[in-house]
Amino acid sequence: MTSSEQPRRRGRPTAPxxxxxxxxxxxxxxxxxxxxxxxxxxxxxxxxxxAPSALYNHVSNKHQLLRWIQDxxxxxxxxxxxxxxxxDAALEAWAHSYRDAYARHSLLVPVIAVTPIAGSPHTVAxxxxxxxxxxxxxxxxxxxxxxxxxxxxxxxxxxxxxxxxDDIFDVPADQAPVLARVVGAxxxxxxxxxxxxxxxxxxxxGLRDRLRALTP
Amino acid sequence: MTSSEQPRRRGRPTAPxxxxxxxxxxxxxxxxxxxxxxxxxxxxxxxxxxAPSALYNHVSNKHQLLRWIQDxxxxxxxxxxxxxxxxDAALEAWAHSYRDAYARHSLLVPVIAVTPIAGSPHTVAxxxxxxxxxxxxxxxxxxxxxxxxxxxxxxxxxxxxxxxxDDIFDVPADQAPVLARVVGAxxxxxxxxxxxxxxxxxxxxGLRDRLRALTP
Numbered sequence: 001m002t003s004s005e006q007p008r009r010r011g012r013p014t015a016p017x018x019x020x021x022x023x024x025x026x027x028x029x030x031x032x033x034x035x036x037x038x039x040x041x042x043x044x045x046x047x048x049x050x051a052p053s054a055l056y057n058h059v060s061n062k063h064q065l066l067r068w069i070q071d072x073x074x075x076x077x078x079x080x081x082x083x084x085x086x087x088d089a090a091l092e093a094w095a096h097s098y099r100d101a102y103a104r105h106s107l108l109v110p111v112i113a114v115t116p117i118a119g120s121p122h123t124v125a126x127x128x129x130x131x132x133x134x135x136x137x138x139x140x141x142x143x144x145x146x147x148x149x150x151x152x153x154x155x156x157x158x159x160x161x162x163x164x165x166d167d168i169f170d171v172p173a174d175q176a177p178v179l180a181r182v183v184g185a186x187x188x189x190x191x192x193x194x195x196x197x198x199x200x201x202x203x204x205x206g207l208r209d210r211l212r213a214l215t216p
Numbered sequence: 217m218t219s220s221e222q223p224r225r226r227g228r229p230t231a232p233x234x235x236x237x238x239x240x241x242x243x244x245x246x247x248x249x250x251x252x253x254x255x256x257x258x259x260x261x262x263x264x265x266x267a268p269s270a271l272y273n274h275v276s277n278k279h280q281l282l283r284w285i286q287d288x289x290x291x292x293x294x295x296x297x298x299x300x301x302x303x304d305a306a307l308e309a310w311a312h313s314y315r316d317a318y319a320r321h322s323l324l325v326p327v328i329a330v331t332p333i334a335g336s337p338h339t340v341a342x343x344x345x346x347x348x349x350x351x352x353x354x355x356x357x358x359x360x361x362x363x364x365x366x367x368x369x370x371x372x373x374x375x376x377x378x379x380x381x382d383d384i385f386d387v388p389a390d391q392a393p394v395l396a397r398v399v400g401a402x403x404x405x406x407x408x409x410x411x412x413x414x415x416x417x418x419x420x421x422g423l424r425d426r427l428r429a430l431t432p
Contacts, residue, residue: 034253035251035252035253036251036252036253037250037251037252037253037254038253106326107326109326109376110322110323110325110326110376113373113376113377113379113380114376114379114380114381114384115384116381116383116384116385116386117384117385117387118383118386118387118388124387124391124392124395125392127385127387127392127395128392128393128394128395131392131394131395131397131398132394135394135398141397141398141401142398142401142402143414144398144401145385145398145399145401145402145407145411146402146407146410146411146414146415147414148411149377149407149408149411149415150370150374150411150412150414150415150418151415152373152377153370153373153374153376153377153411153412153415154366154369154370154373154415154419155373156373156376156377157329157368157369157370157371157372157373157374157376158366158369158373160325160326160329160330160369160372160373161329161365161368161369161372163329163330164329164330165330165332167332167334168330168331168332168333169332169333169343169361170332170334171333171334171340171343172334175340176340176341176343176344176347177344178344178347178348178351179340179343179344179347181347181357182347182351182357182358182360182361183361185357185358185360185361186358186361186362191361191362191365192365194362195361195362195364195365195366195369196366196369198359198362198363198366198426199362199365199366199367199369199370199419201422201426202366202418202419202422202423202426203370203415203418203419203422204422205421205422205425205426206417206418206419206420206421206422206425207418209421209422209425210414210417210418210421
């Protein structure tokens, strides 16, 4: 149960009214400003301009807060294609939307990668749709989650890469001539996007082959 | 130039002798104990039991420190196959070694994903070998880095996933019946390893297809 609709019963009268949405946005902002380890309940209360006790009226601990953050970002991910299109087209659209959501919040990637999904309603609903779409597409039960996690690992790694500086691979040609040459050959395009597009096309082609080999 | 072989000229006589290796190990330990944002030059000096000025005699700033950390972990990655085996077999062995190195240091993943490689000799040498191996295998100059970054994104995302708790996808069957079923179907194996193996096999199959289509 969330407490977002309950009126506040305590706290200073001048404090802003708290809600799940307001608390989550402030937590995301705090992580993006000062890193994940700066996110403590005390720091979050300061950020919101309320007493810690007022914050604890709404969210019981940091674990619950992480679930809210996860659900907040995952709500932006579009997985609606799994209900209406073939599994591979839906997986492609999902991967794009997923990557874009976390490219906007790359500091959350390491947190989200290890946060259990139970208790995050939008997140659970998303995985339910993805799993159902893959199963309907012919994937056997014992491989569905391997496909999901493999695609997700690629997506989250790509979201981290989207935050890399343009010069990450720049090296003097006399130190690494082949590297300097192939890095130079990609100048003039969005390098992170090009690598993501090549990787995703590759993963999808490989998955199609694999599923074909599974179904007689 | 590193200062690891220079004798210390200043600092308290009782302080332990500093070296690049000792400083880097302490920095990795600090990140793994308290998160990346806890890594400051002041905190690192405390961790090493030296005055900040003694630390600054060896490493000029946090950027240099990050390069040392990057090189320290990347030195564990085996890329020797690129000199002796076909590109796809070498890429597979590299991806396994790379994933295992960062699964042991998953808190470093977000840092490494955005740290420029220039000034990290082992790291530059690794990418030079990988790039040369892919080029020798027939990959055109303007796609080599897309292949490298796509594989690397998958590898780093998989290293994060290796740190996820076993129950990350556990949900009540009445909330998400299909998800609960497919999650249940994978019980009894190393889920992160299985997803990585499926994903890597898929990426390699997709890359082989792609290269075949490029070469007439």
